[in-house]
Amino acid sequence: MLALGLLLNFAGIGLFCWLIFTLAIYALPFFVGLYVFMLALHGGAGILAAPLVGIAAGGITLAVGQMAFAMTRSVSVRAIIAALFAIPATLAGYQVVFAMSQIGVPSLAWREIFACLGAIFIGGTAWTRLTIFTEIRPLDSGRAVANDPQPVLTAAAHQK
Template sequence: MLALGIVLNIIGLGFFCWVLFTLAIYALPFFVGMTAGPYAHGVGAGPFGAIVLGLVAAAFTLVIGQTIFSIVRTPFLRIAVALMFAVPAALAGYYATFGLSGLTMTSDLWRQVFAVIGAIVIGVTAWTRLAASPPDGSSGHGRPALS
C-alpha cells in the first residue's frame, strides 16, 4: 500500500505540473478576469453580472493579446506583448513551485531557489507557447498554412 501511495503522489504531482505548464499562458487573462469580476461586484453588478463580466474581460484579454501578437510584425512589439503574457505566468509559476516545494522540503532557501527556477521555466514556457505562432500566418515551413 505504501508503494501505491508513493506512485499515486508522483502521478498527482506530475498532473499538477502538467496543468501548470499547460495553463501558464492564461495567467494574464485569469488575472484580468479576477480583477474585473470583484470590481463589478463592488460597484453593484451583482454576483451573476460580476461572473459574466470577469469571463468576458478574460476572454477579451486573451483574444486581443493573441490577435495583436499574430498581426504585429515588429519584433519589439511582439516581445512586449509576449512579456505581458509571460510575466504573470512566471509569477504564477513562482508561487505554484513555492507551494509545491513546501510539500517536500523545510529549508526556506531551497524553496526560494526552486521557486525561482520554476518561475523561469514556466515563464519561458508561456513565452514559447505564445511565440509558436508565426507572425505571417504561415505554417512555419515556407508555405502558407492550410485553411
C-alpha cells in the first residue's frame, strides 16, 4: 500500500506540473478576465452577468494577443507581446512553486530558490509556447511574398 501511495503521489505531482506548464500561456487572459469579473461584480452586473463578462474579456485578450503576434512582422513588437504573456506566467509560476515547496521544504531560503527557478522555467515555457511555431516572413520589396493577400504589381500590369 505504501508503494501504491508513493506512486499515486508521484503521478499527481507530475500531472500538476504538466498542467502548470501547459496552462502558463493563459495567465494573462485569466488575470484580465478575473479583473474584469471583479469590476463587473462591484459595478452591479450581478452574479450571472459578471462571470460572462469576465470570460468574454479573457477570451478577447487571448484572441487579440495571438492575432497581434501572428500578424506583426516586427521582432521588437513580437518580443513585447510575448513579454506581456510571459510576465504574468512568471509571477503565477513563482506563487505556485512557492506554495508547493512549503509542503516539503522547511528552509525559507530553499523555498525562495525553488520558487525563483520555477518562475524562470514557467515564464520561459510561456515565452517559448508563444514564439516557437511562428516564423518571420522576409520583407522583399521587389517581389511578392507567398502569403501576401495582394501581389506586387509589375510594370506589365500597370500598362493594361
